[in-house]
Structures are given as structure tokens and as C-alpha cells.
Amino acid sequence: MPEARSKTEKVVELCKRRGIIFPAAEIYGGIAGFFEYGPVGVRIKRKLIEDWRKFFVESEENIYEIEGCLILPDKVFEASGHLEHFVDPLTQCKSCKAMFRADNLIEESTGKFVEGLPPEELTKILREERISCPKCGGELSDVKMFNLLLKTEVGPAGGEKASLRPETAQNIFLNFKRIYQSMRAKLPFGVAQVGKSFRNEISPRQFLVRLREFTQCEIEMFVDPRKVNECEGFERVKDVSIRLYTAEAQRKGEREMEIKVGEAVEKGLIPNKWMGYFMAKEFLWFLSLGIPREALRFRQMLPEETPHYSKGNFDLEIEFEFGFKECVGNAYRSDYDLRRHSQFSGEELAVVTPEGEKIIPHVIEPSFGVERPFLAILYHCFVEDKERGWNWLALPPKISPFIAGVFPLVSKDGLPEKAKEVYKMLKESGFDVVYDEKGSIGKRYARIDEIGVPLAITIDYQTLQDDTVTVRDRDTTKQVRVKILELKDIFQRVVDKNSTKDIF
Numbered sequence: 375m376p377e378a379r380s381k382t383e384k385v386v387e388l389c390k391r392r393g394i395i396f397p398a399a400e401i402y403g404g405i406a407g408f409f410e411y412g413p414v415g416v417r418i419k420r421k422l423i424e425d426w427r428k429f430f431v432e433s434e435e436n437i438y439e440i441e442g443c444l445i446l447p448d449k450v451f452e453a454s455g456h457l458e459h460f461v462d463p464l465t466q467c468k469s470c471k472a473m474f475r476a477d478n479l480i481e482e483s484t485g486k487f488v489e490g491l492p493p494e495e496l497t498k499i500l501r502e503e504r505i506s507c508p509k510c511g512g513e514l515s516d517v518k519m520f521n522l523l524l525k526t527e528v529g530p531a532g533g534e535k536a537s538l539r540p541e542t543a544q545n546i547f548l549n550f551k552r553i554y555q556s557m558r559a560k561l562p563f564g565v566a567q568v569g570k571s572f573r574n575e576i577s578p579r580q581f582l583v584r585l586r587e588f589t590q591c592e593i594e595m596f597v598d599p600r601k602v603n604e605c606e607g608f609e610r611v612k613d614v615s616i617r618l619y620t621a622e623a624q625r626k627g628e629r630e631m632e633i634k635v636g637e638a639v640e641k642g643l644i645p646n647k648w649m650g651y652f653m654a655k656e657f658l659w660f661l662s663l664g665i666p667r668e669a670l671r672f673r674q675m676l677p678e679e680t681p682h683y684s685k686g687n688f689d690l691e692i693e694f695e696f697g698f699k700e701c702v703g704n705a706y707r708s709d710y711d712l713r714r715h716s717q718f719s720g721e722e723l724a725v726v727t728p729e730g731e732k733i734i735p736h737v738i739e740p741s742f743g744v745e746r747p748f749l750a751i752l753y754h755c756f757v758e759d760k761e762r763g764w765n766w767l768a769l770p771p772k773i774s775p776f777i778a779g780v781f782p783l784v785s786k787d788g789l790p791e792k793a794k795e796v797y798k799m800l801k802e803s804g805f806d807v808v809y810d811e812k813g814s815i816g817k818r819y820a821r822i823d824e825i826g827v828p829l830a831i832t833i834d835y836q837t838l839q840d841d842t843v844t845v846r847d848r849d850t851t852k853q854v855r856v857k858i859l860e861l862k863d864i865f866q867r868v869v870d871k872n873s874t875k876d877i878f
């Protein structure tokens with residue numbers, strides 16, 4: 375295999391080789407924009423989602439989780455505005471027929487930010503800048519808008535027109551009344567959902583960044599519009615310092631600012647306390663996942679790129695080798711969705727306040743993708759280590775695929791039997807451990823380092839004498855000798871603290 379060049383390419387290569395991510399339908403040549411999780415990747419993804427759920431849903435008293443359908447009738451998307459507005463500018467090469475997102479192509483060729491410009495203006499820029507097909511140099515067509523909904527039909531013989539949902543949010547709006555009534559909910563309350571979303575992206579690329587099938591973790595927080603600044607949790611996070619890149623700074627060509635969330639809300643840079651609350655939590659969460667703070671920022675969306683339903687967006691962006699990419703969208707969706715669904719369905723979607731008034735709640739929406747953060751974590755945790763002789767992932771223990779590898783030093787003299795005993799004891803106690811007796815101990819360390827396992831337990835000849843084992847730290851390669859009976863306690867401390875620091 376040729377030596378991978380960039381860090382991203384090395385991460386991609388690791389993902390394929392070590393069971394993290396595979397291209398979908400690879401034996402048939404693959405299908406652009408679709409990837410699948412392998413046995414190691416699925417463990418990381420599951421833990422990442424579980425940690426999200428714990429941090430953003432379970433920690434709150436009033437956020438309810440649902441699981442909705444992936445396919446919904448097109449009437450839903452007519453009301454939501456996706457049939458009309460969910461479009462990207464498309465240009466096609468007249469020679470090789472390759473398709474491109476015109477705004478991305480212009481940005482990459484000229485550095486000009488052109489997202490949200492109408493197709494005629496994009497065509498004009500393509501011509502003025504003499505941009506041709508990046509694949510074959512051919513002439514590009516005029517730009518036209520392309521709808522990203524993945525369409526299907528339900529039922530035999532051209533049944534009802536339907537689409538795969540482009541965001542998990544819509545099921546939440548559709549079920550709003552049922553949730554409100556069945557949970558006897560009171561404003562403010564939130565509804566969360568984790569699941570797949572689909573977009574027929576024009577040019578999927580950058581590995582997991584632009585996919586056609588991806589996972590979202592979304593919360594729609596329903597609030598009384600007059601009480602968007604009544605957020606109980608805000609006091610707890612107001613001193614969290616975040617990196618904010620305002621629309622004004624972008625226009626003036628200035629940099630991000632470091633600012634406390636409380637101050638940003640006071641100065642009107644963030645529209646309300648609910649939005650500030652989620653943004654502060656997001657910043658803390660990504661720090662706990664191993665993303666350095668310099669690689670994190672909230673970018674205020676410029677008016678021309680703000681989605682049709684939003685009164686203001688802040689994207690949490692993470693820096694990759696190819697620049698900052700949105701990983702979480704924070705939108706102030708106002709009453710747009712409930713109002714539209716109410717109009718289109720004829721169903722009353724207002725609530726009655728304790729004061730007896732009928733109102734349509736406003737919505738603050740933190741919308742997380744899973745695959746972009748997943749890739750960002752792998753990228754930022756990837757350590758290129760010449761000294762050690764292999765590259766490895768410094769994954770935080772809470773999302774590492776296993777907490778420890780269990781190894782007999784050699785596969786003879788009763789060591790494998792003893793190691794299996796230890797392995798079984800740990801597994802039965804509920805810890806994710808992996809057993810390996812193949813190859814030299816160095817190779818086995820390398821294999822678990824590569825997939826981000828924080829600890830390695832080695833059973834050696836001394837173990838047979840005194841029931842002690844060595845515990846090796848992935849990050850420092852330091853080792854300590856401990857009693858087998860202490861292992862469960864050590865593992866629990868590592869899990870609880872999300873760190874191995876106080877063990878070594």
C-alpha cells in the first residue's frame with residue numbers, strides 16, 4: 375500500500391484497516407456519499423451517542439426523546455418548506471458530465487464566499503473567473519437549483535409521493551401535540567431525537583463530511599416566545615468562555631473572539647439565553663471529547679446562508695486539515711415549523727399558557743451531526759508517533775471502543791488460561807474488554823493503541839505467583855503492577871474521570 379500523505383488520508387486508511395468505517399457496497403465499486411461502520415467504529419459511535427444523550431438529554435428534567443420514521447409523505451415537506459427551499463446550486467461539465475456544487479467550486483477556486491447567492495449570479499462568477507471542470511477542464515453549464523430531498527414512492531403502482539427525511543426535526547414537530555399531551559409537558563420543554571437523515575448532496579466528499587446518509591442528534595426546545603431569556607440552567611454555564619466568530623467580524627475580515635457566554639448574551643451577540651445555554655454546553659462537550667479549544671468556534675451564519683426557517687444561526691465549527699466545518703447547527707427556528715404544520719394540516723398546534731393564553735411556542739434547535747464530529751474526534755485524537763513506531767488514537771476513555779485489552783505475555787505455560795479468566799471476570803462485571811493472544815506483545819499494544827483503547831492488562835509469570843498484573847497506559851506507555859482484584863476499581867475510576875491520569 376502506498377504511504378498515505380496527509381493526516382486525513384492516514385485517518386481514512388486507519389478507519390478502513392481497523393474496522394472503523396467502510397465505504398458502502400465497496401465490492402461493487404461503492405456508492406458516493408454512503409459509508410458504513412465496522413465492528414470497532416460502531417462501538418465508538420454508540421458510545422458517542424450515549425454520551426450525547428447523557429449530557430444533553432438525561433441531565434435535563436424536561437427533554438423527552440422520541441424515535442420517528444425515516445420516510446414521511448411529501449405533504450410534510452411542502453409544509454416545512456423543504457420542497458421549495460431545500461436546494462443547492464448545481465453546475466455540470468458539458469464534456470465529462472461531472473456535477474458540482476457551484477458555490478463550493480467557486481469558493482475553492484477563488485476563495486470568495488458565495489453561499490446563498492442566486493443561480494444567475496453564480497453563473498456570472500463562473501464565467502468571469504473562467505472556472506472550468508476540475509476533472510477534465512471542460513466548459514461548465516449555467517447554474518440551476520437542485521432539490522436535495524431523496525424522493526421515493528410508497529405503496530404499489532406509483533403510490534403516495536414521499537421523501538426520506540432530510541433532518542430528524544420534522545418528526546418532532548409532527549408529534550408535538552401528542553408529546554405535549556401525553557407527557558403533560560409545560561413550556562419550556564424539549565424533544566430529542568437520534569437517527570438517520572438523508573440528503574441527495576450534489577457532490578459528496580471529504581470522507582464523512584458530506585454524506586448522503588448520515589446520523590443526527592437533534593433537540594427542539596419549545597419555549598414561550600416572551601420567555602426566551604428564562605433559562606434555569608443558564609446561571610451554571612454563563613462563565614463558560616467560548617470562541618465566537620460574529621457576522622460582523624467575518625465581514626470586516628477579523629478573527630474569532632474569546633468571550634464568556636453570559637457576556638455574549640448581554641451584548642446581544644447571541645440572541646437569547648436558551649441559545650447561549652446550548653452553545654456553552656456544546657463547547658464543554660467537545661472539549662471533553664478531545665477537541666482542542668483552538669479548533670472550535672461558533673460562527674454566526676451570514677443572512678444569505680441562513681436556512682429558510684431560521685431567525686439566526688450559530689454553527690459550531692471544528693477545524694480539519696481542509697478548514698473549519700460545521701458540526702452542529704444552532705438555529706432559532708421561531709414558530710415557523712409549528713405554524714406551517716398547523717396551517718397545512720389544519721391541526722391546532724398552539725398551547726395554552728398558565729395565564730390562559732393560546733400561543734405557538736418558539737423553537738431553539740441544537741442540531742448535531744454524528745459523522746462530522748466522529749471524524750473530527752478521530753482527526754484530533756490521531757497521534758503520529760515515530761518514537762513509538764506506530765500511530766495511535768488518543769480517544770477519551772468514555773468513547774473508546776474498549777476500556778482495556780487483556781493479554782497473556784506469551785501464549786503458553788498456563789498464561790492464556792489465566793488471562794481468559796481475568797478477561798471473563800471483567801466482561802461479566804460489565805466492562806468492555808478485548809482479549810488478544812496473537813503475535814508479540816508489542817504488536818498487540820500497537821493494535822489496541824491504533825483503535826484508541828486506553829489500558830492494556832498483561833498477565834505474566836508473576837501473575838501465576840501472586841495474582842498481580844501490569845496495567846499499561848496508552849498515552850504515556852507507563853506501566854504499574856496491581857492486584858487483579860483492584861482492576862474493576864481502576865477501570866471504574868478511568869470511566870468516571872474520563873482519564874487515566876490519576877492511575878499512572
Ligand code: ATP
Binds near residue numbers: 584702741742743746
Ligand atoms: P453544510 O452547510 O455543511 O451543508 P448544513 O448547514 O446543511 O451543513 P445542517 O442542515 O445545519 O447542516 O445540519 C445539521 C448537522 O447535520 C450539521 O452540523 C452536520 O453535522 C450534519 N450534516 C448536515 N448535512 C450533512 C451531510 N451531508 N453529511 C454529513 N453530515 C451532515
Ligand code: GLY
Binds near residue numbers: 540541542592703741
Ligand atoms: N434540523 C436542522 C437541519 O438539519 O438543518
